[in-house]
Amino acid sequence: MSDPTTETPIEAEAQVAVRQSNHTLLEDAQGLIYGTTMCGFGIVILTHLGLVTGQTAGLAVLISYITGWSFGPIFFVVNLPFYWLGYTRMGLRFTVKTFLAVALLSVLSKFLGTQVQFTQLTPWVGAVIFGFITGSGLLALFRHGASLGGIGILGLYLQEKIGFRAGWTQLSFDLCLFAVAFFVLPGTAFIWSLLGAVVVNFVIAINHRKDWYVAT
Template sequence: MTHLLPPSHSTLDDAQGIAYGGIIAGFGLLILTSLGFVTGQTAGMAVLISYATGWSFGAVFFVINIPFYWLGWKRIGPAFVWKSLAAVSLLSLTTAVLPRYVHFDLLHPAAGAVLFGLITGSALLALFRHGSSLGGIGIVALYLQDKTGFRAGWTQMGFDVAVFALALTLRDLETVAWSFLGAVVMNMVIGINHRRDRYIAT
């Protein structure tokens, strides 16, 4: 029986995938913050810090990710870290620039939550499939999936629960509930679709 090697992504493939993931994730964060919502993962921690202090989300998010790059470098490899750094930088830049050009006059919380989940889930899938992430807990989740087979989406959802518990100290219950819906949709997109036994390009 002939065993075919999995197809490899070209540099251009990786570049467009990382650009899509970083920018679209930034658009998802614009939806999130326009409604005053919170989210999970490292981005959720950065959002909470931004709400509490007034500091720029992009700057907080970039700095919060720095310690996780060490784990990524040691456990996954330098290529993954450089790709993740590019994605995080694009997200931080997008969240700083995009509000000058995009705003929402009408956005129902339910629609915003679902759209955030779908958009951000697709962005994270693109990053994962091109050997990248948005840093932080995403690095830990991918490491665990590669080593144990435990789905990255489920690891992230567990972390989300802790972040949302903290969010209740800064936001009202209704806002946190809508936010949690968005996180569930996002993690369902990742948990169902990100499977190494089905998507084998490298």
């Protein structure tokens, strides 16, 4: 979970996206496909182990555990309310790319789940690998002007309208999500879920700096 007193990944992306219009269509397509594939594989690991993560992806996973419904359609529907906010806050280009990324992840998470099987995957190792893979995928999406929608966009909207820091919105949501997960998941699964979420945020915090990446 991100530090609410510093620039969040979505806040940084709002600035980076302005400078990356020189990406070609092929480069953007590669970035979206790579990013969503990595995140989709991360979801396969996560759900295989019965873990959750933060943000809207975590909400969709938790709903899928409770209802037995598939992650993909839930994730797609959960993000629908946030596209208008994305359009008003970051523009059409960002919103279209984010919509495509969410749609791709919804499909790929289902497809990859039918193509990959694990005979042995230790939960703590899986949680760390999930964090690394998902962090890598999110970095690719951020650097090509996209995201996986959701609470980050809402956080920026609230920050702009009422001055409530985007990081606090994300943190508050994740705290509520993990509070519910505490009563749904077994104790060890809850602990490994926290580990995975920490690794994701650590990877992004270390590697996603606007002064390190300017598309030309």
